[in-house]
Amino acid sequence: MQPIIEQTSAGLYCPIGDFYIDPSRPVHRAVITHAHSDHARFGSQNYLSSVEGEHLLRLRVNADAEFMFVKYGEVVNRGGVKISLHPAGHILGSSQIRIEHRGQVTVITGDYKLEPDPTCSPWEPISCHHFITESTFGLPIFRWPSQATVQDSINHWWKTNQEEGRCSVLYGYAIGKSQRLLAGLDPSLGPILTHGAVEKGIQAYRDSGLALAPTRYVDQTLTKDLIPKSLVLAVPSAHGTSWLKRFGKISTAMASGWCMMRGWRRRRSMDQGFLISDHVDWPSLLKAVQLADAEMVWVDHGFSQVVARYLNDNGQPAKSIGRGSREENEDEQNINAILSTEAAS
Amino acid sequence: MIRFANLYKQLDATTKTNQKVAALVDYFSLVDAADAAWATYFLAGNRLSRLIPTRLLRQWAAEAAGIPDWLFEESYHSVGDLAETISLVVPPSQSQSDRSLTDWINTELSPLGQLPPQDQQQRILEIWSKTNTETRFVVMKLMTGGFRVGVSKGLLIRALAKHSGVSPDVIAHRMMGQWEPNRESFEALVNPDETGWEASKPYPFCLANPIPADKNINHLGDSNRYIAEWKWDGIRCQIIRRESQVFLWSRGDMLMENTWPEIEAAAEKIPNGTVLDGEILATNSEGSVLPFDQLQRRIGRKRVGKKLLHEVPVVFHAFDLLELNSEDIRQLPFHSRRERLEVLFERLNDTNLKTTEVVQANQWQDLTEKRSRSRENLAEGLMLKRLDSPYSVGRVQGHWWKWKVAAETIDAVLIYAQKGHGQRANLFTDYTFAVWDGDALVPFAKAYSGLTRQEIQQVDRFVRQNTNDTFGPVRSVTPQLVMEIAFEGIRKSKRHKCGVATRFPRISRWRHDKQPADANTLSDLHRLIESYREPSSDQ
Numbered sequence: 114m115q116p117i118i119e120q121t122s123a124g125l126y127c128p129i130g131d132f133y134i135d136p137s138r139p140v141h142r143a144v145i146t147h148a149h150s151d152h153a154r155f156g157s158q159n160y161l162s163s164v165e166g167e168h169l170l171r172l173r174v175n176a177d178a179e180f181m182f183v184k185y186g187e188v189v190n191r192g193g194v195k196i197s198l199h200p201a202g203h204i205l206g207s208s209q210i211r212i213e214h215r216g217q218v219t220v221i222t223g224d225y226k227l228e229p230d231p232t233c234s235p236w237e238p239i240s241c242h243h244f245i246t247e248s249t250f251g252l253p254i255f256r257w258p259s260q261a262t263v264q265d266s267i268n269h270w271w272k273t274n275q276e277e278g279r280c281s282v283l284y285g286y287a288i289g290k291s292q293r294l295l296a297g298l299d300p301s302l303g304p305i306l307t308h309g310a311v312e313k314g315i316q317a318y319r320d321s322g323l324a325l326a327p328t329r330y331v332d333q334t335l336t337k338d339l340i341p342k343s344l345v346l347a348v349p350s351a352h353g354t355s356w357l358k359r360f361g362k363i364s365t366a367m368a369s370g371w372c373m374m375r376g377w378r379r380r381r382s383m384d385q386g387f388l389i390s391d392h393v394d395w396p397s398l399l400k401a402v403q404l405a406d407a408e409m410v411w412v413d414h415g416f417s418q419v420v421a422r423y424l425n426d427n428g429q430p431a432k433s434i435g436r437g438s439r440e441e442n443e444d445e446q447n448i449n450a451i452l453s454t455e456a457a458s
Numbered sequence: 459m460i461r462f463a464n465l466y467k468q469l470d471a472t473t474k475t476n477q478k479v480a481a482l483v484d485y486f487s488l489v490d491a492a493d494a495a496w497a498t499y500f501l502a503g504n505r506l507s508r509l510i511p512t513r514l515l516r517q518w519a520a521e522a523a524g525i526p527d528w529l530f531e532e533s534y535h536s537v538g539d540l541a542e543t544i545s546l547v548v549p550p551s552q553s554q555s556d557r558s559l560t561d562w563i564n565t566e567l568s569p570l571g572q573l574p575p576q577d578q579q580q581r582i583l584e585i586w587s588k589t590n591t592e593t594r595f596v597v598m599k600l601m602t603g604g605f606r607v608g609v610s611k612g613l614l615i616r617a618l619a620k621h622s623g624v625s626p627d628v629i630a631h632r633m634m635g636q637w638e639p640n641r642e643s644f645e646a647l648v649n650p651d652e653t654g655w656e657a658s659k660p661y662p663f664c665l666a667n668p669i670p671a672d673k674n675i676n677h678l679g680d681s682n683r684y685i686a687e688w689k690w691d692g693i694r695c696q697i698i699r700r701e702s703q704v705f706l707w708s709r710g711d712m713l714m715e716n717t718w719p720e721i722e723a724a725a726e727k728i729p730n731g732t733v734l735d736g737e738i739l740a741t742n743s744e745g746s747v748l749p750f751d752q753l754q755r756r757i758g759r760k761r762v763g764k765k766l767l768h769e770v771p772v773v774f775h776a777f778d779l780l781e782l783n784s785e786d787i788r789q790l791p792f793h794s795r796r797e798r799l800e801v802l803f804e805r806l807n808d809t810n811l812k813t814t815e816v817v818q819a820n821q822w823q824d825l826t827e828k829r830s831r832s833r834e835n836l837a838e839g840l841m842l843k844r845l846d847s848p849y850s851v852g853r854v855q856g857h858w859w860k861w862k863v864a865a866e867t868i869d870a871v872l873i874y875a876q877k878g879h880g881q882r883a884n885l886f887t888d889y890t891f892a893v894w895d896g897d898a899l900v901p902f903a904k905a906y907s908g909l910t911r912q913e914i915q916q917v918d919r920f921v922r923q924n925t926n927d928t929f930g931p932v933r934s935v936t937p938q939l940v941m942e943i944a945f946e947g948i949r950k951s952k953r954h955k956c957g958v959a960t961r962f963p964r965i966s967r968w969r970h971d972k973q974p975a976d977a978n979t980l981s982d983l984h985r986l987i988e989s990y991r992e993p994s995s996d997q
């Protein structure tokens with residue numbers, strides 16, 4: 114089987130259809146899995162993405178580009194190659210890219226998860242010949258607990274903080290994580306305040322037609338009496354900055370799959386870590402590979418070598434195409450966040 | 459056990475000592491004395507004897523998780539902690555055993571050591587099947603030894619004092635020596651009746667402030683207002699002689715028993731009602747001081763054997779007198795205390811008890827010169843004590859100064875890196891440095907600390923991008939980064955491949971301005987050794 118996708122310095126490329134998937138630098142034609150900054154990069158001339166993710170993508174990339182937004186399952190033809198997008202369950206509008214040429218099917222998962230998420234369409238399995246999967250959490254130590262339990266514990270943490278007169282500050286990425294957290298919060302407990310970057314993401318979700326609980330952007334007009342009862346949704350880079358001073362006594366928490374590791378939690382010096390991830394854990398990753406039933410699996414960023422070796426050992430031909438681990442990148446972002454001393458706004 | 463696991467989680471989640479104390483006090487008030495005893499025992503740093511080899515635990519965990527051994531090891535390298543890796547890799551259980559900590563120790567853990575391996579495996583699988591990730595982690599921590607959760611002895615003492623209302627000094631004293639983790643011991647530990655321990659009570663130690671290596675010494679004023687002594691690297695110790703008993707206290711509220719029998723014996727000559735402050739040093743028969751690594755051989759043993767007593771004889775070098783004729787004289791000026799000390803020691807005349815040598819000098823210039831020869835005397839520098847100062851509590855500015863000589867430095871090339879543990883489990887923070895031997899780079903020191911977080915991050919990225927080879931957790935990297943390595947001492951060593959061992963090596967700075975070719979050579983290191991004149995033994 115000759116792959117219809119190849120690796121290039123700008124990322125995955127389909128030479129027959131002449132397009133890139135999530136290119137790392139500006140190209141002529143880009144197909145975008147989702148609007149996170151390490152996938153949707155600024156500067157390409159033409160973007161193909163899902164309708165669900167339109168508002169989010171427009172936040173990220175140049176307005177003067179050409180856009181084509183398609184519904185899940187709709188087929189677009191590029192030089193004899195059939196492209197269609199299918200829900201990846203990662204964040205709003207996230208897609209797996211299905212590429213078919215002369216009966217040969219390749220699926221690129223982008224980032225994905227199998228558990229239900231009220232803020233986006235659920236992941237669906239696609240059988241294919243060639244499966245290209247992420248492996249951000251591709252180690253057997255990663256196993257997500259029931260999300261309902263974690264959400265309960267977040268609400269419980271909020272309530273406890275209220276009783277002790279502390280404001281709750283919950284960190285998550287501005288797009289995807291924050292909205293999913295918001296959907297799991299109990300708005301009857303108290304006001305939900307937002308950091309600027311998070312509020313922008315929430316607005317884009319609302320513009321996309323999602324009903325989310327009311328939030329309040331933190332600005333000068335915020336009155337002091339509200340604060341101890343509140344929960345603040347903020348980006349991790351706000352941690353340790355003077356922006357937090359306005360909230361007085363606080364308790365801080367991070368929601369991330371990396372919270373699984375004690376060393377990671379401690380390094381971030383947060384009071385709490387909640388185990389909520391928008392990526393596949395080890396069991397889900399294996400399940401997804403099994404359901405894809407592919408002749409060849411390529412394992413992309415994350416623990417790609419480990420996962421490829423494991424799959425090969427277990428009779429599934431696989432190859433690592435990891436270009437530097439996600440672990441490192443996100444780790445770096447987080448370290449930067451904590452090192453950063455300037456006030457976030 | 460669930461409560462104990464919960465306590466562990468609370469202690470681990472915060473860096474604030476007040477919150478840690480509160481969590482401990484909470485725990486002590488919830489559990490019975492037997493559980494409280496075990497918790498105290500573990501938090502004080504004691505451990506169960508090794509029940510099962512960790513090699514077997516890893517193997518069984520991999521089996522239980524349905525993964526090959528290499529994948530377990532990969533996971534371990536990412537997590538950096540064995541107990542944690544086991545607790546995460548083994549699938550979580552639905553049921554939770556709610557037996558008490560004491561029950562767990564007595565019926566689940568302690569008997570394990572006596573069983574044949576098959577039965578051990580069976581029991582371990584049962585343990586995993588009735589613990590969730592958090593409890594399993596704590597159980598595995600108890601089994602694998604390293605139980606550290608950022609609770610110092612002092613903090614534990616504070617919590618116990620707060621819980622019981624007994625004063626912290628009394629708790630500290632009661633925790634000394636052989637402390638058995640059972641109900642009776644704990645009840646005795648928190649018994650509100652505080653009488654009967656005053657005889658052993660030490661005074662809070664007076665501590666010295668460092669004089670920055672680059673600071674002009676003249677700012678201390680007239681040199682004649684100070685006494686200078688060599689600053690040795692030994693064990694700081696108060697000798698308490700009261701009611702015909704002898705107690706040796708080290709800094710950090712440790713009562714030392716059976717470690718220094720020759721000093722304990724000699725101290726019986728001291729009249730009752732006396733407290734001395736000084737330093738225990740290893741000293742050869744000619745009276746000169748031996749390096750700290752010799753002294754270290756005497757520490758941490760239950761009993762010191764004849765051979766060791768002979769090889770590493772020790773002497774108590776007294777430098778202060780805090781109590782005389784049962785009278786607290788700490789408020790007297792230092793020179794008067796020192797005079798009384800010398801009078802007392804003239805009468806004692808014991809080879810294991812000496813007063814410190816006063817370094818005679820007229821002016822700062824003279825002292826500066828003496829200080830520059832510290833290394834020849836195996837000292838770290840000079841101590842300066844104000845003649846009119848009282849024996850103060852803690853680190854009071856201006857009374858005692860330590861005036862260390864600057865550390866030696868060597869420019870070396872980073873050749874290996876390894877991920878750290880605990881807080882740094884995902885960053886490459888442990889480095890091996892090499893110097894040139896001809897056209898080969900030979901490793902000579904490992905260094906962990908000294909870089910800023912930002913620099914650690916940069917090195918981490920460099921390592922990931924420039925790995926040439928991996929040996930288990932160790933990455934061999936392109937020799938490109940040059941760093942200045944500072945250390946306190948250097949000597950010949952047969953155990954080290956390069957033939958040289960350094961003490962306390964650390965990174966003093968990153969030499970961005972230097973190329974690998976500019977790094978020092980092995981012969982530079984040997985020249986340094988000559989200048990130290992240290993014994994070349996390596997035992």
Ligand SMILES: [Zn+2]
Nearest residue numbers: 147149203224
């Ligand atoms: Zn993403």
